[in-house]
Amino acid sequence: MPSSHSRPWPETEPVAMTPVAEHDDIRDVLRRLLDRHSTIEDSRLAAESEIGYSPELWSLLVKEMNVAALAVPEDRGGLGYGVVELGIVLEECGRALVSEPVLTSAALGVHALLAAERSPRVEELLDRVVQGELVATVTALSAQTDFVDATRAGDRWSVSGRATNVVQGGAADVVVLLAQSDEGPGLYAVDLRTASVRRSELPVVDPSRRQANLLFDDAEAVRLVGPGDVPRAVESLHSLGVIGLACEHVGMIERLLDSTVEYTMQRRQFGRAIGSFQAVKHRLANTLVELEKARSAARYAAAVFSEDTGAAALPAAVAGAVCTEAVIATASEAVQLHGGVGFTWEHAAHSYVRRALGDEPLLGDSRAHRSRIADLVGL
Template sequence: MPSTSASVTEAPWPRAEPAALTPTPEQEQLRETLRALLAKHSGIDQVRAVAESGTGYSDRLWTHLVDDMSVTTLAVPEEFGGLGYGTAELAVVLEECGRALVCEPVLHSAVLGAQALLTAPSDTADFLPDVLAGRLLATVSTLGTGTDELHARLDADGWHADGTITHVPCGATADIVVASADTPDGRRLFALRPGPTTERRTREVLDPTRRRADLIVRDCPAVALTAPEANAAATARLHDLAVLATACENTGIVDHLLELTVGYAGTRHQFGRPIGSFQAVKHRLADLLVLLERARSASRYAAALHAEDPGSARLAIAVAGAVCTEAAVQAASEAVQLHGGVGFTWEHPVHSYLRRALGNEAAQGDSRTHRARIADLIGV
């Protein structure tokens, strides 16, 4: 966003406490139920096993998340078949998924994919019910990072797309891919239905629990989600939601890393004492707690603002992106160090959390990227 006086006028300044910031009993119950479900079906050994499976996630857990926890319909308006809750409830789900290092496509299909499809005109969203029911898997591309070369044309039987989409999350298994393409009238958002003519090339990624692929599409059926004049605003909304969702997931990662590290420091003995009793270790654990509280405050505040008015949350989301990204990477690195030699090994859970934190940073930008956006929003 350019640094203009209009931008400064529109930039949302912090408020003391948006109403959605106060946790409700329903949110606490959602957190407890989801944490119990993930403790049963998404332990670190289970996560690593399904990450190496054919789809990269557990169909059984995905079914539980969709049918029992309603992750796909939680924040969808009731007129579209959803439950009508908001971003504050999604934040609870994403925090818990970050804690459990969930492989299932909660972030990319249940959150980003479903919300992207809601931008479609009502008469073109025939596949939305199947996405909400978990029968179809939707994903959102990186939306114009400069690496995609996608073009769409309107034929007698509808829109078709040709070109390349890179670094697509769940790209090897997605049934619907939301991407931005050039058209003769301007750039639009499309929902693509990859078929036999689509070539999918799996990428080698840092985080094996979150796969990506490049898609080469030829004459691929597509549905226009936006008009050219609305494309920039819709893309910005999806980008904001992606940053916020990742910030919430990073908060959950920091929470679990602190829990793991405190537990280890209380049981690992040196010189006849738990290492957690040493002052140097206490200070580093306290620093981890500070990272968690900063991340939790930033992500939940941004989610609360977004629940009330997504347009007013842009600055808070940028702050959450900077704070939570930095917190997750620092917490993972510190957890590796405090676990000593075992923390450096692939066998230890901390190693997987480090990879997820670094993967999230690569996907949504590092803290410097988000701080540059903060500067643009406030006109610095």
């Protein structure tokens, strides 16, 4: 497929949509690992820890499952897969409600570094993020406006200003941000371990996906992308972020539906399982329809992105709109169909409610995605 289109939609069905046995293998291995190490109790404990996730589980994900290396070209030290395979990982992470930085570091952070012009410093950062030695995040996840200026002094770049609502900004080692300089906008990487930066954690709906404000004061930075390539790089990061969240939401919907079906088959009233009542059957069937819509939209967007990043904006927006609505509706149904126990904060369904609501403002709610769809198709 060509890299640019006269229309905003893909012109052929992506080959990457074709099911292959290897995808099932990736899913099965990762699901078994997360079933052992990331129960809902594990997820809640990890979210309450000092850094907001489990270093032990993160090490397993990057060392045994190579999640950060999955979509990295082989000549850059990766496994050479694409966003389709990364989407499978994110689906399973959403299903298990992991708080580890798979989306922010293994997906967005790695992708941002791959978009940079090659240099010894960039290659070092990329290698250490891929190996899991450094955790990266990207301010493009935030729907807020950042106010960051970049300054060059000889070969040295530095940034000053404020980046708001940075996902996992309180624990990340590296942040990729958009900053303005006299030359124009650029993407910059800042090593938060050594830079002059003040972090302030923010109250959030979802404690498993923390956010922080970052205040930079002449912090040394590496320019990744210059003014000429910034629009393409930012759009690519935005599309990948939307697709990544959509894939996570597919996994969340699947887990919620499975657990709700299981509960309604066990819970009995009037001598019958409540799942046998027609009204409950209809609600479960509607949830299954939501799952299939979300799964189709997210996987198609991931397949398009893998084949032609430039054509992914529209499928990403569709996936964002469909999956955001579907996961919020499903979480609400799960709470209600679990009855009285479902309305307690201690029930697992409420952690999924918090994640669904917390994700909504990160890259836009369904209305914002639909507005983007209208812009892309010229309505």
